[in-house]
Amino acid sequence: MTLQTDRTDATRANFRWAIAIPLALVLAACNAGQPTSEQSAANEQSVVQGTVHVCTSCHGFHGRSVSPRFPNLAGQQKDYIAAQLKAFRDHTRADPHAHTYMWGMAATLTDPTIDGLADYFSSQKPAPGTTGDPTLIAEGGKIFKDGIPDRKVPACQSCHGKNGEGASIIPRLAGQHPGYIADQLDNFISKARANEIMHENSKNLTPEEIQQIATYVGSL
């Protein structure tokens, strides 16, 4: 019984605290203000640096990621990185993982910051190729170099380069996680990631062929 009375008193007293603590925190947060949009060049450098720290939480140190869910960014084409970040920002790249992870990350990036990030990641040393089943690699290599003419699958290297290094807005594929490559080809086929060119290029590939290509480019 005495315990109950204590509780009732406590409830009244703590109600004030309950209101006061979150309120104080909210006021502190509001006072902190919004990041200003006009940033000097030196400031921009530190914004990019701070942002890189956040990006690498998923994409790995220097953009060489550990988990296949997160694509390697190290050595990726600068223009491609910038174009993709803008596509995440305006939601034109809308496959499921883009939505889960990248829309939020890109939402408040300014063009100069995007430029700085693209510059940073494109100039990092690419991740080395990974080993894989040699027969998958051999089959994948054939498709990459020659395509599959009777099913209108073009040679990937005609755009992505002999060594899968990419150019401008065409991405580097060399050394990318096979799991990520396969996911993206599925996304192009299903149009979850809207891109006419890559949809046409990939729509006639079988799941086995996707596995072969992914293992091949991952090994480069």
Added chain:
Amino acid sequence: MGGGFGAYLRRSIALAGMGVVSLFFAVAPANALPSFARQTGQQCAACHNGFPELTPYGRLFKLNGYTFGGGQSNLPPLAMMIVEDYTHTQAGQSGGAKTHYGPNNNFSLNTGSIFYGGRILGDYGLGAFVQMTYNDPARSFHWDNSDVRWAHATTIYGNETVFGISVNNNPSVTDLWNTTPAWRYPFQSSSLSLTPSNKTIIEGTYSQQVLGLNGYVSWNRLVYAEVGGYHTLSQDTDMALGIAPNGTDSFRGMAPYWRLALQPQWGPNSFEIGTFGMDASINPGRVTQFGTNDKTDLGFDAQYQWLSDVHRASAQVSYITEHQNLKSSFAQGSSTNRNDQLHSFNAKATYSYEQTYFGTLAYSRIQGSGDPGLYSSTSANNSPNSDWWTVEADYIPFNHGGPDFWPWLNVKFGLQYIWYTKFNGATTNYNGAGRNAADNNTLYGFVWLTF
């Protein structure tokens, strides 16, 4: 139940009202903790492997002081959580499971919480996770797990090093893995079933009754070290924060807490192995003239997560051994031995499909020295030992964003069954009044909403 259910309904409606108010704050898509999701702009699956278990990125988000951003929302980082539940025990509890409740088959509003989750001064690396909770079975409104931290990332000899400081109210609430007591399984459990009476001090004995200052460092995302010190709050402060002060203990001096963890990661795998512990000199019941009870907890833990896209698995184990030097209790005649041991073992494994359907199996065990002085009121054979299995199935439909009409919602529907093979010392007639361990077997259903 009877009138109980009416009252329960009224309170639920009141809470739903609070919820509607908070919707005005929450206008952007968000998930668990919705305010974190608003701040980062990410869906809850980015940080959580079925909330509240953390993914590697979720751990880094916490490590860096809850300050990562990207989202467009400039709204205050407030979030709400409501847990409504139903408890059935194999045998009822005569006299009611708690005041205001029937002996069995009780519905309750387990938890209504309001959170501050996110940046305070993001540019300075200052952020917070602060929870205020209403628990209906206890009829109490109190401060819950809270962690206000500052973090700073830098590069030392080419390796990322993150330093941080936390002010918090529960030993291990600062931790990044779901193995240490504050954030380990079970993530949700009934307040209306009987649970084993004994636990080590680091397993929440002093949660919210202490204030701690911890410093931590993470090196290369591989090594994590933390040290801290906790001190108990005064009874007045307890009361002001909604913690019933009756029967609380006090620490003599600072109780040190430590943590060391190693976390190798490869491909979709993330592994952790570590140790943690705490050492406290306690004045039981705040009585000082008999000296202190000195308790030392030493814990070992390991976690493994395999997070692929469709199928996921995770497992956690921890073992805590506590040495008790019971000078004060012995002098007061409330313990029979001068020295006792208490050990706690917990293991759990979860499989999930598409981050939507979750199945969990867990085993827990408490084992220690028999002591009539300490345990005769709960155990007929004066033993602290308990042993139990838990199976749980969860359905989390909105890990990738809520329904169109309510996108900032996340919800977990859970069904849990606890099977006791030993309870407070025995399998049968553990309390000397004919109650068997199996009588406490619990079927527990809950709906856990966050928005």
